[in-house]
Amino acid sequence: MVKLAPLHLEQVTPFYTWLQDPEVIEYSLSTFQQLKTPQQIDQWFAATLAQANSLNLGIYLTETNALIGYAGLSGISTTNHAGEYFIFVGEKAQWGKGVGTAVTKQILQLAFTTHHLNRVMLTVSERNTGGLRAYAKAGFVVEGRLREAACRRGVFHDKIVMSVLKADWQLPGVAGC
Template sequence: MFPSAIQLLPLRLDQAEIFHRWIQDQEVVLYSLNAFQQMDSLAKVAEWLEATLADPRCLNLGVYLAETQELIGHAGISGISTANQAGEYFILLGEKRYWGQGIATEVTRQVVARGFEELGLNRIMLTVSEPNKGGVKAYLRAGFQLEGRLRQACLRNGDFHDKLMMSVLREEWSAS
């Protein structure tokens, strides 16, 4: 699978079942939104998806395979502040068979480019669970820099772990 074989397109409300299937897999949501840890029904997932898609301060994109239009993930920028020209990057690759193929890095690059070029942002940040080595590597490859550490900020499977804060600035992006 080549990263160029993906497209970032709008999500639809009728895709709640796909998200519901993804979040049933604890490995998929291990380092994801806390909200995913509590969504135990299709109705809750549909409610979340509807609210997410209606949020004007959020760029929500589906990650699709270009050839088949299969939805394999969700990425975007949340908490967009026009006053501060900033937002927070997020990604969920729900289809595990596509993990480790460079897709997360490419999706991250494309979403960050949209944030700077289309949304006029100056800063895009994220937090990532330190044990999520693949995520950390993808973000570094996509141009993010480590800013700091939130000690024991996340509890998963009975264990606390640190979250890393990372960001990329428009001036760094355009220089790369």
Template structure:
């Protein structure tokens, strides 16, 4: 269905289009809401690729090698054996196709097997119904919520904290 591979500098052009689309970034990093120019996006992208505490993978369609999004782990802590999962599917034609669930499962496998993590967490907007379903399918469990922690379209809403532990992932056949 998809292939994950390291992002490269030449992939930045896709992000220009995605970050400028309010529908694509509605549930994404708050920083995306403020980026207006190619230069701002390029600066963020370069810093992201150089972040030693992150794993940034491009999501590619296997037949065409088209970049449709990115996912990975941020804040990787060897001491705590934990990290935070993130995903952005920029190609709207791929939404609702099971791509998010497939990518999430693959990134969890890398986090637990390669990085030897014990816990991978995420935060998701309560209004992001598709994301909540994909994360639950991949094994994430709700552990709490941050009340009115996000403001989009002039309205506040809760962010839900979810995580999956290595033992849970392994018991699911991971």
């Protein structure tokens, strides 16, 4: 269905279209609400790829190798063995096809095996029911609620805090710091 691979600066072009679609960015990074020009998007994309404590991977369709979004981990802490999961599927034609669940499971495998994390967390808009379902299917559990933490279309709504621990993920092997 999908594969993950590194993103490169020359792959910014699809983001120009995706970030101009209010429906695509509604539940995404607040930063996306402010990016309006190709130059702003270029600067954001370059800065994102340059972050040292992050894992930024493109989401590609296995059949066509088309870039449909990106996902990864930000704020990776080697001290705390933790990071924050993110996903952005820009191609609306791929929504509702299980891409979110498949990508989330792949990123968790990388987090717990390659990056040796113990905890991966995320925040998701309470209105993003598809995201909530995908994260729960991948093993995330609700930890709490950030009241009125997001404002979209002039309306405040809560964000849900979710996490998955290495032990919850049922990874056999070593536990502890």
